[in-house]
Each structure stands twice: as C-alpha cells, then as structure tokens.
Amino acid sequence: MRRPVHVLLAFLTWQATPALAALDAKAVGQLASEDSEEKIAAIRQLVQGGDPTAQRVLQALGDDGLQLSGGKVVIVDGERVFDAVTGEELKPGLEGGEGISINNRVRRELTAALAALRLFDPDRGARLTAAQELTAGADLAMAPLLARALESEADGQIRQLLVLAHAQASLKAPDAATRLAAVRALRASGNPGVRGLLAALLDERAEPDARVRTEARASIATIEHRMAIGEIVGRVFSGLSLGSILLLAALGLAITYGVMGVINMAHGELLMVGAYSTFAVQTLFGRYLPRALDWYVVAAVPVAFVAAALVGIVIERTVIRFLYGRPLETLLATWGLSLVLIQSARTLFGAQNVGVANPSWMSGGIQVMANAVLPWNRIAIIAFSLGVLALVWLTMSHTRLGLFVRAVTQNRAMAGCVGVPTGRVDTLAFAVGAGLAGLGGVALSQIANVGPDMGQSYIVDSFMVVVLGGVGQLAGAALAALGLGVAAKFLEGLAGAVIAKIAVLAFIIIFIQKRPQGLFALKGRFLED
Amino acid sequence: MDDTPRTPGISRLLGVLPGTGRSALAAFGLVAFVLLPGLHLFTSGKSPLHVSDYVITVGGKVMCYAIVAVAMDLAWGYGGILSLGHGLFFALGGYAFGMYLMRSIGRDGVYQSDLPDFMVFLDWKELPWYWRGSDHVLWALALVVLVPVAIAFAFGFFAFRSRIKGVYFSIITQALTYAAMLLFFRNETGFGGNNGFTDFKRILGFPITAPATRVALFMLTAATLAAALLIGRSLVTSKFGRVLAAIRDAESRAMFLGYDPLWYKLFVWTFSAVLTAVAGALFVPQVGIINPSEMSPASSIEIAIWVAVGGRGTLVGAVVGAVLVNLAKSWFTMAFPEFWLFFLGLLFIVVTLLLPEGVVGLWRRLLRGRAPA
Numbered sequence: 001m002r003r004p005v006h007v008l009l010a011f012l013t014w015q016a017t018p019a020l021a022a023l024d025a026k027a028v029g030q031l032a033s034e035d036s037e038e039k040i041a042a043i044r045q046l047v048q049g050g051d052p053t054a055q056r057v058l059q060a061l062g063d064d065g066l067q068l069s070g071g072k073v074v075i076v077d078g079e080r081v082f083d084a085v086t087g088e089e090l091k092p093g094l095e096g097g098e099g100i101s102i103n104n105r106v107r108r109e110l111t112a113a114l115a116a117l118r119l120f121d122p123d124r125g126a127r128l129t130a131a132q133e134l135t136a137g138a139d140l141a142m143a144p145l146l147a148r149a150l151e152s153e154a155d156g157q158i159r160q161l162l163v164l165a166h167a168q169a170s171l172k173a174p175d176a177a178t179r180l181a182a183v184r185a186l187r188a189s190g191n192p193g194v195r196g197l198l199a200a201l202l203d204e205r206a207e208p209d210a211r212v213r214t215e216a217r218a219s220i221a222t223i224e225h226r227m228a229i230g231e232i233v234g235r236v237f238s239g240l241s242l243g244s245i246l247l248l249a250a251l252g253l254a255i256t257y258g259v260m261g262v263i264n265m266a267h268g269e270l271l272m273v274g275a276y277s278t279f280a281v282q283t284l285f286g287r288y289l290p291r292a293l294d295w296y297v298v299a300a301v302p303v304a305f306v307a308a309a310l311v312g313i314v315i316e317r318t319v320i321r322f323l324y325g326r327p328l329e330t331l332l333a334t335w336g337l338s339l340v341l342i343q344s345a346r347t348l349f350g351a352q353n354v355g356v357a358n359p360s361w362m363s364g365g366i367q368v369m370a371n372a373v374l375p376w377n378r379i380a381i382i383a384f385s386l387g388v389l390a391l392v393w394l395t396m397s398h399t400r401l402g403l404f405v406r407a408v409t410q411n412r413a414m415a416g417c418v419g420v421p422t423g424r425v426d427t428l429a430f431a432v433g434a435g436l437a438g439l440g441g442v443a444l445s446q447i448a449n450v451g452p453d454m455g456q457s458y459i460v461d462s463f464m465v466v467v468l469g470g471v472g473q474l475a476g477a478a479l480a481a482l483g484l485g486v487a488a489k490f491l492e493g494l495a496g497a498v499i500a501k502i503a504v505l506a507f508i509i510i511f512i513q514k515r516p517q518g519l520f521a522l523k524g525r526f527l528e529d
Numbered sequence: 530m531d532d533t534p535r536t537p538g539i540s541r542l543l544g545v546l547p548g549t550g551r552s553a554l555a556a557f558g559l560v561a562f563v564l565l566p567g568l569h570l571f572t573s574g575k576s577p578l579h580v581s582d583y584v585i586t587v588g589g590k591v592m593c594y595a596i597v598a599v600a601m602d603l604a605w606g607y608g609g610i611l612s613l614g615h616g617l618f619f620a621l622g623g624y625a626f627g628m629y630l631m632r633s634i635g636r637d638g639v640y641q642s643d644l645p646d647f648m649v650f651l652d653w654k655e656l657p658w659y660w661r662g663s664d665h666v667l668w669a670l671a672l673v674v675l676v677p678v679a680i681a682f683a684f685g686f687f688a689f690r691s692r693i694k695g696v697y698f699s700i701i702t703q704a705l706t707y708a709a710m711l712l713f714f715r716n717e718t719g720f721g722g723n724n725g726f727t728d729f730k731r732i733l734g735f736p737i738t739a740p741a742t743r744v745a746l747f748m749l750t751a752a753t754l755a756a757a758l759l760i761g762r763s764l765v766t767s768k769f770g771r772v773l774a775a776i777r778d779a780e781s782r783a784m785f786l787g788y789d790p791l792w793y794k795l796f797v798w799t800f801s802a803v804l805t806a807v808a809g810a811l812f813v814p815q816v817g818i819i820n821p822s823e824m825s826p827a828s829s830i831e832i833a834i835w836v837a838v839g840g841r842g843t844l845v846g847a848v849v850g851a852v853l854v855n856l857a858k859s860w861f862t863m864a865f866p867e868f869w870l871f872f873l874g875l876l877f878i879v880v881t882l883l884l885p886e887g888v889v890g891l892w893r894r895l896l897r898g899r900a901p902a
Contacts, residue, residue: 263696265830322882327696328611329881332837335830336877343870460707460826463700498711505708509701513687 023053025085031061032068032100039102040109047113047145055117057084062110066100073100109139116142119149119162127153131161135168143169156367164194171197176209183212187219195223230372235489241378241447243485244385247478248440249458250465251392252433254477255405257466262320262430263327265334267462268455269341270434273311274304274441275450276345279354294359297442304438311341312434316427324426338455345452353451362446381443388439389478395432396474405429464508545763550845554755561592561751566744582743586815589747591855592754593812598835598851599757599844600804605833606841607765608797609777610694614702615805616829617709618677622806623819624713625676627726628660629669630737630814634730646728647721657719666733673810674803681802682795689794694780703826710824725820732814743815750811754848757804761844764800773797834873837880840887849888 023046030042043061046054060066060075066084067076073084081090102110111133118130134146146166153159163185170182183201186194201207201216249271256262264270278300285296315337323330358377365375396402404425407415416422448454465484469476484504491500543551565588568580597619604610631645640649644656662668684705688698716722735742764770776783776790784790813819822828831854839850854876861869884891 263700319878319882328699329885331611331696331699332830332833333878333881336834336874336881339870339874339877341874343867343874346870347867456827460704464704467697467700498715501711502708505704509684509704510687512693512697512701513691 023057023085028057028073028085031057031066031084032073036103036106039106043106043109043113047116047142053087055114056087058110058114058117060084061100061102062107062114064099064101068098068100112139112142116145116149119145120152124155124158127155127158128161131158131165134165135161140169140172143173160367164197167194168197171201176212179207179209179212180215183215183219187222195220195227198223231493234372235493236486237372237374237378239486239489240482241382241485242489243482244382245440245444245447246458246461246465246485247481248385248388248443249437249462250469250477250481251389251474252436252440253462253466254433254469254474255392255436256430256433261327262324263331263334263463264315264320264433265331265459266315266338266341267334267433267437268457268459269338269345270308270311270437270455271441271444271458272341272345272450272452272455273308274438275356275445275454276349276354276441277304277307277438278442278445279349279356279450282356294361297359297362297446300442301439304442305435306438308438308441309431309435312431312437313427315434316430320430321423321426338459342452342455349452351452353449356445356450358446377446381446384439384443388436389474392432392436393474401425401428460505464505467512468508543759545759545766550762553845554758557751557755562748566748569744570740582740585740585743585747587859589743589750589815590812591852592747592750593808593815594832594835594855595848595851596750596754596757596808596811597805597832598839598847599754599761600801600808601832602836602839602841602844602847603761603764603804604798604801605836606843606847607770607777608773608794608801609780610794610798611696611699611833612702612798612801613699613826613829613833614706615802615832616824616826617702617706618681618802618805619809619812620709620713620819620821620823621676621680622673622809623813623823624720624726624809625672625806626669626810627729627813627819628663628672629666630729630732631726632660632664633732633734634728637730638728645721645726647716647724648719651716660719670810673806677802677806678799681799685795685798686791689791689798703829706824706829707826710821710826713821713824721820723820725818726813727818727820729814729817737814737817746811746815750815753807753811758844758848764797765844769793769796831873834877834880836887838876838884838887840889840891843887843889846887846889853888 027042027045030038030045033039033042043058046058057066057073057075060077065076067074069081074090075082075084082088083090115130115133118126119134121127121130134142143166146162146169150159150162150166153162167182167186170185171179173179173182183198186198198216198220202213202220204213207213207216249267252270253264253267256264256267278297281300281303282293282296285293285299315334319333319337320330323333362377362380363375365373366379367373396405404415404420405428407418407420408422408425408429412422415425444450444454444458461484465477465481468484469478469480487507488500488504491503494500495503543554546554565580565585568578569582569585572579574581597615601612601615604612634645636643638646638649640646642649644653648656656663663672684702688701693701712718713720713725714723720726729737731737732742732746735745765773772783772788773793775786776788776793780790809819809823835851835854836847837850838854839848840846854873857872858869861872880887886893
C-alpha cells in the first residue's frame with residue numbers, strides 16, 4: 001500500500017518542481033486547524049486554484065504525511081521534509097512534528113478534491129479514474145473546476161463523465177435558473193446515470209421549482225429515447241460480431257461439407273488449432289521480438305491458416321479419404337479425431353486456458369453513443385471476417401481451383417469424367433476449409449478464452465449455420481451466420497443467454513422441417529440414395 | 530415370423546432366438562440372477578469368492594448402458610437413423626424417476642424440508658406444477674415412458690415427414706440434446722441445475738444403498754436387458770424389421786414399392802427412445818446421481834461408438850460393444866486418466882476405418898475362416 005503512494009509522490013514532486021508556485025499560505029495553515037469545518041473549507045479553497053502543487057499537499061494529508069512543525073505545515077516523505085506552502089525541501093529535517101489527523105468526513109471531501117485535481121493530469125488513465133470517482137458525488141463547490149476541466153478535455157469518454165459530474169454539481173445550486181440550465185445541458189447526454197439523477201428531481205420535495213421539474217421530465221424522455229437507440233446499436237453490433245465469428249467457423253464447414261459431403265466434427269478443434277497457433281506466435285514474439293509484440297496478430301493469421309490447413313491435410317489423407325460416401329461413419333471418425341486433438345492440446349499446453357492478449361491497438365473502442373461503445377477488437381473481427389468472406393468468394397468464383405471445387409460440388413462423377421482431379425480437389429478444398437477454421441481461431445482468441453475445449457462450444461452453432469444457410473452456399477452461410485448472431489443477441493436481451501440459445505436452436509429445428517434444403521438451395525433435379 | 534407357430538408369450542419370444550442365442554441367454558440368466566447376487570449377499574466380505582458392491586454397481590451401470598446400446602442399434606443398425614441425441618432420452622428417463630427418488634427423501638435432506646433441497650436453496654415455497662404427483666412411483670414410471678414418447682414422437686414425426694435423414698437428422702438431434710442440456714443447466718428449470726438430483730435415501734421404502742436393494746435393482750436391470758434383446762430380436766426378424774431394413778438401404782425404392790417410411794421409422798425411433806429412457810430410469814437409483822451432463826452431445830455420441838465397436842446391425846454386438854467400451858473406460862479413467870480420450874478417439878477412428886462390422890463382425894469372419902479385412 002505504501003509503495004505506490006511513494007511512487008506517486010515522487011512523480012508528483014518531479015512534476016511540480018519546475019513551476020514551484022507557492023500555495024495560499026493561509027489555506028495551507030488552515031489545514032492544521034482542529035475544526036473539521038475549517039479543514040474542509042481549506043481543502044475547497046486549495047482545489048479552487050487547480051494548482052498541481054496543491055495535489056501534493058492534499059495527497060500527503062490523506063496519507064497522514066502532513067505534520068505541523070513549529071507553526072509550519074510540512075510534508076514528511078520518509079526521511080525528507082518539505083515546506084507545504086513553497087514545496088522546498090527543509091534542512092535540517094524534522095524536529096518534533098505533530099501529525100495532522102482527519103476524520104471520515106474530511107477524508108471524503110479530500111478524496112473528491114484529489115479526484116478533481118487529477119482531472120488535469122496529463123495521463124488519460126488518471127483522468128478517467130478521477131472523473132469516475134467524481135460522478136459518484138460531486139459538490140457544488142467543484143462546479144467551476146469541472147467546467148474548466150470540460151473545456152480542456154478532449155477524450156470523449158472522460159467528457160461524458162465530466163458532463164455528468166458537472167451537472168450533478170450544478171443541480172445542487174440554490175439558484176433555480178442554474179439548475180434549469182443544468183437540466184437542459186443534461187438532455188444532450190445519453191448516460192444512464194443522468195437519467196437516475198434527473199428522475200430524483202421529479203419529486204416535489206427534492207425540486208421546489210415547477211419549471212425545473214417539467215424540464216427534467218422532458219430531458220428524461222429524450223435521454224430514454226436515445227438510450228433505447230444506443231442499446232439497439234449495441235445489440236446489433238455485438239450480434240454482428242458474434243455472427244462474424246460464426247461465419248468464420250461456418251465458411252470452412254460450408255466448403256468441406258458442401259464439396260465433399262463430409263461432416264467434419266473436428267472442425268471446432270481446427271478452430272482451436274488456430275487459436276493455439278496465435279498463442280504460440282504471441283509467445284514467440286514476446287520472447288524474440290518484444291518490440292513488435294503489438295503486431296503478433298498479423299503474423300498469427302498466416303501461421304494459423306497454415307497450421308490448421310496442415311492438420312486438415314493430414315486428417316483428409318489418413319482418415320476421411322477412406323470414408324467418402326459414408327457420411328455417418330465420417331461423422332464418427334471425425335468425432336474421434338476431435339477427441340484426439342483436444343487431448344493433444346491438453347497434453348501439449350496444459351488443461352488450463354492460456355492467455356492471449358489483445359494487442360494495444362485493439363483495446364478501447366469507438367464511443368458512438370453514451371451507452372454504446374464499439375470495441376476495436378470486435379470491429380477488427382467483423383472487418384476480418386468480411387475480408388475472409390470476400391477472399392473465399394473470389395477464390396471460388398474466379399480461380400481455377402474454385403471452378404474445380406464448384407464442378408465437384410455439382411456433379412462429382414461428371415467432373416471426374418472431364419478431367420478434374422477430384423481426389424486432389426478434395427484434399428485442397430479440405431485444407432482450405434481447415435485453414436479457414438484456423439483463421440476463425442485467430443479471431444476467436446481475441447475475444448474468448450483459449451483452451452482445449454474451446455472448439456466444442458462452436459461446433460453445434462456452426463453446423464446450424466451451414467444447415468440454415470443451405471449446403472455449399474457461401475451467401476447462405478454468410479446470411480445465416482450474421483442473422484443468427486443478431487437474433488441471438490436480441491433474444492439474449494429479452495430472455496437471457498440460455499433461453500436465447502434454446503430459442504435459436506428450436507427455431508432452426510422448426511425451420512429445417514419447412515425447408516430441409518436451407519435458405520439457399522442448389523437448383524437441380526435429383527433424388528438422393 | 531410368418532412361419533413361427535402361434536405359441537403364447539415368452540416361448541414365442543424365445544422362438545426367435547437361434548440355439549446358441551438360447552444357451553447364451555440361459556448362461557446370462559444364471560450369472561445375473563443366481564451367481565452374482567448369491568456371491569454378493571451370502572458370502573462374507575473376506576471370502577475370495579465374495580462379489581463386492583463395486584462389481585454389482587458397475588455391473589448394473591454397464592447393463593443400463595447395454596440397454597441403451599440395444600435401443601441405439603435398433604434405430605441405427607436396423608433403421609439407419611443415427612441419433613446423436615439419445616442422451617436426452619436417457620436423461621429424461623433418469624430425471625423422471627429421479628423426481629420420485631427426490632420426493633422419497635422426505636424430510637431427511639439437509640434442510641429437513643418437504644421440498645427437495647435444491648428448491649429450498651432457491652427459496653421456492655411449493656413444488657412447481659410439473660412435480661405434482663411425483664411422490665407416486667406409478668406416476669413416475671408413467672412419466673419415464675410418456676415424456677420420451679411424446680418428445681420422440683413429435684420430433685420424429687416432423688423430421689421424418691420432411692424426409693430429413695442421414696447426417697442432417699444426426700446434427701439436428703445433437704442440437705436438440707444440446708438445447709435440452711442448456712435448459713436443464715438452469716436452476717430455474719426446476720431440476721436441480723448443475724448438480725441435478727443426488728443424495729437419494731430410499732426407493733419404495735427400502736434404503737437405496739442396502740445390499741439387497743442393490744441386488745434387486747441389478748436383477749431388474751438384467752431382466753430388462755434380456756427383455757430388450759428378445760423384443761428387439763423379434764422386432765427385427767418380423768416383417769416390420771424387413772421393411773425397416775429395406776427403408777434403411779434404399780428409402781426411395783421402398784417408397785415406390787408402396788411402403789410409407791414415415792411410420793416405420795417413427796415407430797422404431799420412438800421405441801428406441803422409450804427403451805433408452807427405461808435404461809435411464811434404472812441407471813439413476815444404482816448410480817445415485819443424474820445431472821445435465823448426461824445430455825451433453827459428447828455422451829450421446831459415445832453411445833454410437835458402443836454400437837459401432839460391437840457391430841451395428843447385430844443386437845448382441847451392441848451389448849458386447851457397450852460392455853467392452855465401458856469396462857475400458859472404467860479401467861482407463863482409473864489407471865491412465867490422461868490417455869482415455871486418446872483411446873476413445875482412436876477407437877472411433879479405428880473402428881470406422883478398419884472394423885465397419887465391429888467385434889461381432891470380426892468374430893463371424895474368423896469363424897467362417899476368412900481373414901478379416
């Protein structure tokens with residue numbers, strides 16, 4: 001507990017040294033007063049100045065480092081002693097100082113005051129915590145300081161908090177006009193906290209002025225409307241990001257199942273291979289290229305693709321090749337493969353989840369509304385999966401391999417007759433499908449836990465996407481994945497995550513009854529068997 | 530069956546068995562009804578001939594699994610319907626009977642309440658409506674049959690009517706059991722959430738862990754298994770079984786010949802579900818716990834491998850497979866827990882690649898003097 005405080009003090013000292021502006025000596029002296037009221041008044045006065053040196057004094061007061069020595073208020077920092085007013089070091093040290101103690105009421109005031117001062121800290125994180133502390137309860141006396149902080153603040157998230165804190169402070173103003181202005185100012189915010197604040201004003205006892213009450217009601221309506229929109233935006237967005245993960249998982253499946261009719265139950269484990277490759281690349285970067293650590297994800301993309309594709313080729317050559325035309329046996333054998341892969345991951349990397357960190361450029365997000373933040377990692381995943389979709393589409397429609405793959409999908413025997421090497425197409429298509437799962441693993445590692453069992457939870461979902469979208473249909477898979485993702489997130493808001501999942505599964509089961517061929521079916525006249 | 534003379538009841542059932550089958554059944558009866566129970570109840574714990582609690586419990590458990598395997602084999606081996614959701618029916622049977630067992634704990638639970646402990650824990654004041662009547666054993670037994678019938682019939686009717694088959698059907702059954710598992714994991718569903726039902730005290734008034742109760746349950750399970758085999762055998766050798774096999778091998782052709790596949794498949798599917806549920810109901814009092822993990826897709830797909838190992842399309846193969854795999858599982862999870870998944874995974878691969886007819890198929894080939902493939 002002491003150490004961080006010392007570090008902070010040292011940092012503050014270093015900061016304050018160049019501009020050794022002396023504080024108001026009277027106010028500093030008043031800090032040593034016996035009376036709590038006097039102390040609070042002194043703290044408020046010191047904060048008003050917005051002087052960084054005041055922070056040091058107040059911090060010391062909070063840490064019991066402020067003493068009264070010979071009628072002079074001094075800061076004691078270990079062995080060294082500083083004059084509280086000027087900030088200069090005193091030599092010779094300390095003689096019989098008397099500690100200045102504070103009670104809880106003063107301490108509360110002190111916490112708010114320190115937070116207010118930290119609003120001018122150059123570090124964004126410090127300002128953010130300070131603003132968060134202030135929204136918990138800002139005093140009228142701080143309103144001017146908050147207004148000043150608002151003027152200089154550029155960060156959107158902190159500004160939101162400051163607006164809230166400022167309005168909260170101004171709402172305590174004795175003057176009805178100021179309160180009215182504050183209520184109006186709050187209308188622009190979409191913050192859920194503000195709504196609660198305004199709702200308290202609707203009571204006649206809390207707010208005597210009728211105009212302010214009416215205005216508060218109007219502001220609440222506006223804010224609620226905006227919050228509702230923000231919530232919908234948030235839902236759609238998280239639904240899209242869930243959908244894009246499903247899309248990445250299902251794209252590979254759509255190819256393997258579509259082309260070869262192979263149900264690959266180990267597909268989820270190929271996702272896992274991709275995610276562990278990401279982890280391995282991250283570890284390697286951490287060891288050999290720590291400076292480029294932020295870009296390990298970029299390097300992980302091809303590595304994961306190749307790793308998963310290689311595993312896919314091995315699977316195809318050793319197991320699946322012998323089971324063509326026997327889908328149920330393929331299902332069982334690939335399930336066995338998935339068990340082997342899970343246990344291999346457990347043996348190699350341990351049963352615990354491994355830590356894959358977001359690179360710093362992926363943390364944070366865009367604040368589109370007060371209650372809707374779009375995190376960068378999810379934006380990156382959506383963009384990534386759309387990019388992969390585009391690439392797959394291009395490959396399928398504009399390359400020779402794609403042509404062969406489509407030919408084999410439509411009529412394997414005929415394609416073989418006109419010279420398409422169907423065996424090699426199978427292997428390649430399977431490798432591509434596996435590689436796509438690996439890419440899904442990279443994306444997944446950025447938002448979910450990476451562990452041996454991670455693939456299991458996606459396999460049912462990704463099959464649902466393929467079934468819903470129609471076998472072998474890229475457009476169907478894309479639409480089904482995004483639609484399922486958004487629907488799941490909306491239902492989640494209505495009924496909770498589990499019920500949402502059950503509802504989606506039930507919907508698919510019913511949907512399949514109506515349209516067994518999925519959303520998009522290949523047109524043709526053929527009879528199974 | 531057409532040429533079988535009209536003889537009543539059990540002898541007609543036995544009539545479907547070949548001679549070796551009848552002697553095997555007699556041997557099984559001798560072991561399950563006389564030898565093991567006798568050695569368990571009437572020898573002292575120190576005697577080398579003594580059969581321990583463990584053997585009786587594991588034996589009962591494995592026989593429950595064998596019943597499930599027979600049910601699975603009827604649907605998959607003879608009907609061509611690979612269900613990846615039989616765990617659901619197993620668990621439903623278990624839960625239905627578990628409700629009765631929970632209610633017969635009475636006030637002996639941790640909270641000494643009339644309600645099951647987990648309900649007290651959730652601060653529920655009365656039983657939910659679907660628990661009504663669960664303190665009557667007959668109602669519980671009716672539920673064991675009726676709930677799976679209702680679900681299997683409704684699901685199967687719509688699925689088979691839309692001609693959903695093969696892998697599609699398997700995937701959807703998997704989704705079904707997965708959804709049910711999520712539902713049962715919720716505390717609010719009213720079936721004990723994660724923990725399910727456990728800590729049973731008595732069954733029909735008898736203490737549930739007493740040796741005599743255990744042996745009774747063991748013998749009941751053995752009888753059910755034998756009955757399942759006999760009924761299954763008569764089913765598959767009947768005209769119904771022939772049509773079913775025809776539908777399995779060429780559904781369109783069977784249809785063109787005038788058979789409606791819907792009812793054949795629906796019957797075998799529903800029957801299989803009920804048989805599985807009965808096994809689940811026998812499983813719960815012997816093992817002493819039922820929880821939603823029985824519905825996980827992984828445990829359902831494991832059932833398929835029992836049948837595949839034994840040899841699908843032969844009822845005795847299903848039993849052999851269930852026994853072999855589960856004994857292997859018991860041994861592995863005790864001796865080399867970390868290798869069990871490797872073994873199980875490789876079993877899936879090796880059996881499908883090299884032993885498409887399972888152990889029984891291999892045995893038959895060896896008997897015929899031909900080298901196995």
